[in-house]
Amino acid sequence: MGFDTTELDQDSPVPLYIQIEQRIGRAVNVGELEPMSRVSSELKLAATFGVSRMTARKAVDRLVAEGMLFRRQGKGTFVAPPKxxxxxxxxxxxxxxxxxxxxxxxxxxxxxxxxxxxxxxxxxxxxxxxxxxxxxxxxxxxxxxxxxxxxxxxxxxxxxxxxxxxxxxxxxxxxxxxxxxxxxxxxxxxxxxxxxxxxxxxxxxxxxxxxxxxxxxxxxxxxxxxxxxxxxxxxxxxxxxxxxxxxxxxxxx
Missing domain, CATH: 3.40.1410.10 (Chorismate lyase-like)
Known part of the structure; x- marks a missing residue:
């Protein structure tokens, strides 16, 4: 997947969607996820981390809002190129x-x-x-x-x-x-x-x-x-x- 997929910390005060957001964001920043590469679907992210699809979507939505990821209708979510x-x-x-x-x-x-x-x-x-x-x-x-x-x-x-x-x-x-x-x-x-x-x-x-x-x-x-x-x-x-x-x-x- 290109980023840390180990189990999320259920006892952390940091919400699960933010933990997912941080892992994907870190992978983008260090180059593990390259510009224009496709990110796993929300369903796959949910299954990987053992969370609901809504939680996975919230993480992706935040990364899209930050300009780190972008969606292409009918094709999926991708890593945005540097601004x-x-x-x-x-x-x-x-x-x-x-x-x-x-x-x-x-x-x-x-x-x-x-x-x-x-x-x-x-x-x-x-x-x-x-x-x-x-x-x-x-x-x-x-x-x-x-x-x-x-x-x-x-x-x-x-x-x-x-x-x-x-x-x-x-x-x-x-x-x-x-x-x-x-x-x-x-x-x-x-x-x-x-x-x-x-x-x-x-x-x-x-x-x-x-x-x-x-x-x-x-x-x-x-x-x-x-x-x-x-x-x-x-x-x-x-x-x-x-x-x-x-x-x-x-x-x-």
Missing amino acids: IAHGLSTQLSFGQAMSALGLQLSTTVLRNSMAPAPDEVANALQIVPGASTVYIRRLRIVEGQPAAIHSSYLPGGYGAILNHDLSGSLTSAMAAVGARVEHSRDTVEAVLASPDEAEELGIEAGSPLLMIEGVAFSAGTPVRYTKALYRGDRFKFSVDTSQPADLRVEIKQ
Whole structure:
């Protein structure tokens, strides 16, 4: 099984499900259970440790919530790969950041078309609600696993970008049509995956996601609104605070 299966301590004040959780977690941390390896089913865990299936499930649920394990519908429970550390302070694109980490990235363009601007997009781009925009939705796949969804809107005047390859750097494609990104203003928020997002990412609806919502500017004018959704079990974000930063914290009511 790849972890300690000796009898649980029935006399310990530590609940049985936590004892199981600790054993599996320890095996993951020391490499006895390798990333992407399948973990025994809840029924098998229950039989191995002489506990109820509910107790075994509680242990697995906690490990899934911690991001140490993940479930794949119809296939079982697996050891999660190490989280990808993505710096928010860097000027690197997502593709460049993955390349710097030695990770293989591919992109599936889910949609690229003209679309009317929703209210939040119109507000961000300083255009009239319903105005024509370029809508680009892409699935970012890291090491063969769906990892993030990037949805971007550009003002309609940049429609020529639809003639470019959008599976690579969007920033480079924007520069080719005259929209050179100089800086961006981003916010980070924890959200839950909708059923559609979950299906695209290969996770369960309601799974935690990290959302980066931002506006990119060129010569002081907003040229791109982006909502990027990252799997919470695959990513962690870092911020370099060695220099003074404009950091604002907003508490939702």
